[in-house]
Amino acid sequence: MTSRELALKVLQNVEQGEKKSGTILHELLDNSSLGRSDRALATELVNGVLRRRMTLDAVIGRFYLHRYEKAASVLKNILRIGAYQLIYLDRIPQWAAVSESVALARKYKGERMARLANAVLRNITPEGASPENLHGKTEGTGRMAVIASHPEWLLERWIARYGKERTEAIVGYNNRTPLTGFRINALKCAPKEFFAQYDTEKTPSIIRTGLENFFLSTDFSGFEASIKQGLLTVQNPAQGLVCLLCNPAAGSTVLDLCAAPGGKSTFLGELMQNRGSITAVDLYSRKLQKLTGHSGELGISIIDAVAADARSFRPETPPESMLLDAPCSGTGVLARRAELRWKLTPQMIAELVGLQAELLDHAASLLTENGTLVYATCSIEPEENELQIEAFLGRHPEFRRDASGGALPEPFAGEASKNGSILTLPGRNEGFDGGFVQRMIKTSS
Numbered sequence: 001m002t003s004r005e006l007a008l009k010v011l012q013n014v015e016q017g018e019k020k021s022g023t024i025l026h027e028l029l030d031n032s033s034l035g036r037s038d039r040a041l042a043t044e045l046v047n048g049v050l051r052r053r054m055t056l057d058a059v060i061g062r063f064y065l066h067r068y069e070k071a072a073s074v075l076k077n078i079l080r081i082g083a084y085q086l087i088y089l090d091r092i093p094q095w096a097a098v099s100e101s102v103a104l105a106r107k108y109k110g111e112r113m114a115r116l117a118n119a120v121l122r123n124i125t126p127e128g129a130s131p132e133n134l135h136g137k138t139e140g141t142g143r144m145a146v147i148a149s150h151p152e153w154l155l156e157r158w159i160a161r162y163g164k165e166r167t168e169a170i171v172g173y174n175n176r177t178p179l180t181g182f183r184i185n186a187l188k189c190a191p192k193e194f195f196a197q198y199d200t201e202k203t204p205s206i207i208r209t210g211l212e213n214f215f216l217s218t219d220f221s222g223f224e225a226s227i228k229q230g231l232l233t234v235q236n237p238a239q240g241l242v243c244l245l246c247n248p249a250a251g252s253t254v255l256d257l258c259a260a261p262g263g264k265s266t267f268l269g270e271l272m273q274n275r276g277s278i279t280a281v282d283l284y285s286r287k288l289q290k291l292t293g294h295s296g297e298l299g300i301s302i303i304d305a306v307a308a309d310a311r312s313f314r315p316e317t318p319p320e321s322m323l324l325d326a327p328c329s330g331t332g333v334l335a336r337r338a339e340l341r342w343k344l345t346p347q348m349i350a351e352l353v354g355l356q357a358e359l360l361d362h363a364a365s366l367l368t369e370n371g372t373l374v375y376a377t378c379s380i381e382p383e384e385n386e387l388q389i390e391a392f393l394g395r396h397p398e399f400r401r402d403a404s405g406g407a408l409p410e411p412f413a414g415e416a417s418k419n420g421s422i423l424t425l426p427g428r429n430e431g432f433d434g435g436f437v438q439r440m441i442k443t444s445s
Helices: 003-016 021-030 036-051 053-063 073-088 094-109 111-121 140-148 152-162 164-174 191-197 221-228 237-246 263-271 285-298 346-366 386-395
Strands: 180-184 214-217 232-234 253-257 277-282 303-307 321-325 372-377 399-401 422-424 435-442
Touching: 003 021, 003 036, 003 073, 003 094, 021 036, 036 053, 036 073, 053 073, 053 111, 053 140, 073 094, 073 111, 094 111, 140 152, 140 164, 152 164, 180 237, 180 263, 214 237, 221 232, 232 263, 237 263, 237 321, 237 372, 237 422, 237 435, 253 263, 253 346, 263 277, 263 285, 263 303, 263 321, 277 285, 285 303, 321 346, 346 372, 346 386, 372 386, 386 399, 386 435
Parallel strands: 253 277, 253 321, 277 303, 321 372
Antiparallel strands: 180 214, 180 232, 372 435, 399 435, 422 435
């Protein structure tokens, strides 16, 4: 199987099933014999086509002589793969992008569709995707949607909330290949010592984040050995802010609701110096198995993984600190979950707001007096964030916002709002995903 055919299979599976593109991609790559460069190309094609789908369809539609919206899904994805290479990958020769796509069309749809694919793709150039050529009769957010390859309804929400300039920065971030975030395991290696190992021109690039334990890089493979040794965990620094704001004391009792895949649970364990207890609750036991395995690699023994519904789970002992990283729309991580922008709807957000409120109400009943509740999402939608907290505090006067800042270093502590909440927007801090976090204290039972 070629890299292009593997990418096609991933794209088809994304449309037909519920699995994330990254999960499908890794499963197929693990069972393939592709070399490193071909694996990289397959990954680029999958993520690139998913990010740029609306733009690609607009360009293809100009040269597709029939009704493109009625074309078979597999043919659309073959044309998108070819068009993506022609428009965005200047290292791929034009003839290769066209001929490989034509071969796929012949294999999956026959000779007639192969000739059609050839005719369409030979007309596509990078200039065809320029804002000027994509303009047509579309204006306003409709034009922006085609150029930025984001749903118009989502752009309208962001412009109303953040303004056009900030929205352009968000979509620009979402359409770039994201940097990989890494967290240094202080239980095994001090950050200063770790960075000293990589302070040469021959080692992978390291971008400091302002958080002692975190860095970013364009390179993943150069750090694989350190991951296997338990020295590193792949985690975006925006997620680290959540745990630093929680700041549980060593020896304390912590409850992490909706914990999988476990990145925050393990960072809490490191912050607690592997002293105390962390109960990590999630509905899916298979995800918790990965959490348990990774905890062992990191040398963390205080995490107890429990498969249960976070809306009804009750610990034997009331926790002193609680983290609720709630299910959300994920609009802060669209750079990593490229297909999510096409699956989200306003109705889905409304349903998630109801689930988040239910989880918060249950969490409120579990916490001990003077305990800390940290609520977090990877969303940038106000209904899931600031408005959700306002509604919660209205229902639960025993809680108050806490602006103490936990263990946040500057400048992040200074960037928090007056009430202590932090909203990171894609494109504002280099490499930081979007998300929200609020620390609260339970003042009475």
